[in-house]
Amino acid sequence: MTEIGTSSGPRRIALPSxxxxxxxxxxxxxxxxxxxxxxxDSYIAVPPIFAVADGMxxxxxxxxxxxxxxxxxxTAAKDGFVTPAAIGLALAQASHDIAHLDGTALTGAGTxxxxxxxxxxxxxxxxxxxxVGDSRVYRWFEGEFEQVTVDHSVVQELVDxxxxxxxxxxxHPDSNVITRAVGFNEPPMPDYWMLPIEPGVxxxxxxxxxxxxxxxxxxxxxxxxxSPAEATAQALVQEALESGGRDNVTVVVVDVVEVESARx
Amino acid sequence: xxxxPASAPFRVDGTADFDGGRxxxxxxxxxSAEVPGPGAxxxxxxxxxxxxxxxxxxxxxxxxxxxxxxxxxxxxxDALIAAIPARGxxxxxSYAIAALGRTTxxxxxxxxxxxxxxxxxxRRVDARGSExxxxxxxxxxxxxxxxxxxxxxxxxxxxxxxxxxxxxxxFGPWLGWSLDSTRAPRSLPTPVQxxxxxxxxxxxxxxxxxxxxxxxxRRHRGEPPPTAPTxxxxxxxxxxxxxxxxxxxxAPVYVGRQPRSPRITGGILxxxxxxxxxxxxxxxxxxxxxxxxxGLVLTDLESTNGTVVRQPGxxxxxxxxxxxxxxxxxxxIDIGDGNVIEILAYR
Numbered sequence: 001m002t003e004i005g006t007s008s009g010p011r012r013i014a015l016p017s018x019x020x021x022x023x024x025x026x027x028x029x030x031x032x033x034x035x036x037x038x039x040x041d042s043y044i045a046v047p048p049i050f051a052v053a054d055g056m057x058x059x060x061x062x063x064x065x066x067x068x069x070x071x072x073x074x075t076a077a078k079d080g081f082v083t084p085a086a087i088g089l090a091l092a093q094a095s096h097d098i099a100h101l102d103g104t105a106l107t108g109a110g111t112x113x114x115x116x117x118x119x120x121x122x123x124x125x126x127x128x129x130x131x132v133g134d135s136r137v138y139r140w141f142e143g144e145f146e147q148v149t150v151d152h153s154v155v156q157e158l159v160d161x162x163x164x165x166x167x168x169x170x171x172h173p174d175s176n177v178i179t180r181a182v183g184f185n186e187p188p189m190p191d192y193w194m195l196p197i198e199p200g201v202x203x204x205x206x207x208x209x210x211x212x213x214x215x216x217x218x219x220x221x222x223x224x225x226x227s228p229a230e231a232t233a234q235a236l237v238q239e240a241l242e243s244g245g246r247d248n249v250t251v252v253v254v255d256v257v258e259v260e261s262a263r264x
Numbered sequence: 265x266x267x268x269p270a271s272a273p274f275r276v277d278g279t280a281d282f283d284g285g286r287x288x289x290x291x292x293x294x295x296s297a298e299v300p301g302p303g304a305x306x307x308x309x310x311x312x313x314x315x316x317x318x319x320x321x322x323x324x325x326x327x328x329x330x331x332x333x334x335x336x337x338x339x340x341x342d343a344l345i346a347a348i349p350a351r352g353x354x355x356x357x358s359y360a361i362a363a364l365g366r367t368t369x370x371x372x373x374x375x376x377x378x379x380x381x382x383x384x385x386x387r388r389v390d391a392r393g394s395e396x397x398x399x400x401x402x403x404x405x406x407x408x409x410x411x412x413x414x415x416x417x418x419x420x421x422x423x424x425x426x427x428x429x430x431x432x433x434x435f436g437p438w439l440g441w442s443l444d445s446t447r448a449p450r451s452l453p454t455p456v457q458x459x460x461x462x463x464x465x466x467x468x469x470x471x472x473x474x475x476x477x478x479x480x481x482r483r484h485r486g487e488p489p490p491t492a493p494t495x496x497x498x499x500x501x502x503x504x505x506x507x508x509x510x511x512x513x514x515a516p517v518y519v520g521r522q523p524r525s526p527r528i529t530g531g532i533l534x535x536x537x538x539x540x541x542x543x544x545x546x547x548x549x550x551x552x553x554x555x556x557x558x559g560l561v562l563t564d565l566e567s568t569n570g571t572v573v574r575q576p577g578x579x580x581x582x583x584x585x586x587x588x589x590x591x592x593x594x595x596x597i598d599i600g601d602g603n604v605i606e607i608l609a610y611r
Binding site for chain 2: 088092196
C-alpha cells in the first residue's frame with residue numbers, strides 16, 4: 001500500500017486565475033482487514049487530487065499497480081488545480097508502468113482508481129470526479145446522499161440491462177468481476193463527472209472493502225453524522241471491519257469548507 | 265517563423281554539424297519536402313518538447329493557439345491536448361503528438377498515427393476509434409514518424425531530400441524525428457532556400473507565414489480563396505452570455521446556477537458556465553449547448569422555469585421541459601433572472 005498525503009484541517013487553495021480560492025479539509029483511513037495478507041489499496045490525498053486505488057493481481061502485483069497509479073497522479077498534481085486531460089494522461093502512464101513491472105505476475109496486474117480532482121471551467125472551480133473500476137465516489141450535500149460514479153462491473157451491466165435489481169446485485173456471485181481497470185495491458189478508459197464546488201459539499205472516495213461490507217444507508221448515516229473528515233473516514237473503516245473486514249478497506253473524505261469567489 | 269530547411273551548411277546550436285561535405289545531424293526533426301496533394305497537407309509543429317502533426321482540416325486559428333501553448337515551457341502535454349477542439353466546426357478529427365522526455369508519450373486521434381522504432385523494431389501507434397484520443401507511452405524510442413494512417417509504415421529512414429526543422433509550423437505529408445541520424449551520413453543536399461537563423465519558438469510570425477503558405481497552396485491548386493461567409497452558410501458555433509466575452513463551443517456546454525455534467529464516457533470534457541440567479545429562476549443545470557458539424561443544438565435540461573428562445577425570423581417560443589432545438593446565429597436564449605445567451609457564428 002502506498003499512502004500519499006495525510007489528513008488535514010482547513011487549507012486554502014488559490015484558483016489559478018487568482019480569482020478566489022477554495023478551502024478544503026480532508027481525512028483518510030485504511031486497513032488491511034481480517035482476511036488479507038497485505039493491503040493492496042493505495043490512496044493520494046494531496047490537493048488537487050484525492051483518490052483511492054484498489055490493486056488486483058497475485059504476488060503483490062496489485063500493490064505495485066495501485067502504487068503506480070497514485071504516484072502518477074501525484075506527478076499530474078503539480079499545481080493547485082489540474083485538468084481532466086492530465087488525469088487521463090497520468091492513468092495512461094500508470095498503465096505503461098504496470099505493463100513494465102518486473103516480476104512474476106506480469107500476466108495480470110491492474111487496479112481500480114476513483115477520486116475527485118480540483119479543476120476549473122472558465123474562472124470557476126469544479127470537482128472532476130473520475131472512475132475506472134468498482135471503487136466509488138459518493139457526494140453528500142444539503143441532506144442528499146448520492147453515488148456519483150457508476151461501477152465498471154459485470155453486475156452493474158446486469159442492473160443497467162434490467163436483468164437483476166440493485167438489491168440482487170449486492171449478493172450476486174460475480175460481484176467482484178470488473179469490466180475496466182488501469183493495467184491488464186488495456187488502455188484505461190475513465191468516466192468523468194464535473195460537479196460544482198459549494199460550501200458544505202462532502203465527497204467520499206472508497207474501495208469496495210467499504211461498500212461490500214457496509215450498507216449504503218449505514219454509510220450515509222456515518223457521512224452525515226456531523227463528524228470532521230478524518231473522524232468520519234476512521235468511523236467508516238471501523239464499520240467495515242466490524243461488518244467482517246474481508247477485504248482491504250480505504251476511505252478518503254473531502255469537505256468543502258468555503259468557496260471564495262471573485263464574482264458574487 | 266517557419267523552421268527553414270536546415271540542410272545548408274550552418275550550425276544551429278550544435279544540433280547540426282557540417283563536416284567535409286557531409287551533414288551530421290544529432291537528434292532532431294525533419295519533414296518531407298514533397299508538396300502534398302490536396303487534403304494531405306498536415307500541419308507539422310515542432311518545439312523542443314513537442315512534435316505534432318495535425319490533420320488538413322485544422323484551422324489557422326487553432327494552430328495559433330496550439331503553437332502558443334506548445335512554445336510555453338510552463339504548460340504541459342495535458343494543456344496542449346485540452347486546447348485541441350474535439351467537437352464542433354473547428355474540431356480537429358485527426359492528429360498525432362509526441363511529447364519528448366525520458367520516455368516518449370504519443371497521443372493520436374482519428375486518422376493520425378505514429379510509427380515508432382524501439383530496439384530496431386517499428387510499431388504503429390494508432391487510435392482505432394478511441395475517443396477523444398489514444399495515448400501510448402514508450403521508452404527507448406530511437407525514431408518515429410507522425411502523420412496519416414495512409415503513410416506506409418516501417419520506413420523511418422531519413423533521406424537526403426528531407427528537410428530539417430528545429431522549431432515552427434510547416435505544411436507537409438508527415439513529420440519525422442530521429443534520436444541519432446549520424447548512423448546514416450548523407451551527402452549535402454542543395455539548399456532550397458537561404459538558411460534561416462535558429463528558430464525562436466516565441467516568434468509570432470509563424471502564423472503569418474502559415475496563412476501566406478496556405479494562400480499560396482490554394483493558388484497552387486487553383487482553389488478559390490476563402491470568401492466571407494454569407495448568412496446562408498453561417499452556422500452556429502459560439503455563444504455570448506450577457507456582457508462576457510464570446511466563446512467558441514468545442515465541447516458540450518452546460519449553463520446554470522450551479523451546473524454539473526452528466527456522466528462523460530467519451531473523455532470529451534464539457535464547459536460549465538455558472539450564472540448568477542438571485543431569485544433562483546435559473547435551475548442548477550438549466551440548458552445544454554451541444555456542438556455538431558451542422559451547428560449547435562440547444563436542450564432544456566428539464567429546468568424548473570423553462571427556456572425562452574427568440575430565433576431570427578420565427579419569433580419567440582418557449583422550449584418544453586427536456587426539448588431540443590437546433591439554433592442559428594442571432595438566436596437569443598433567455599434562461600431567467602436576466603441571463604440571456606446570444607448564439608453566434610464562428611469567425
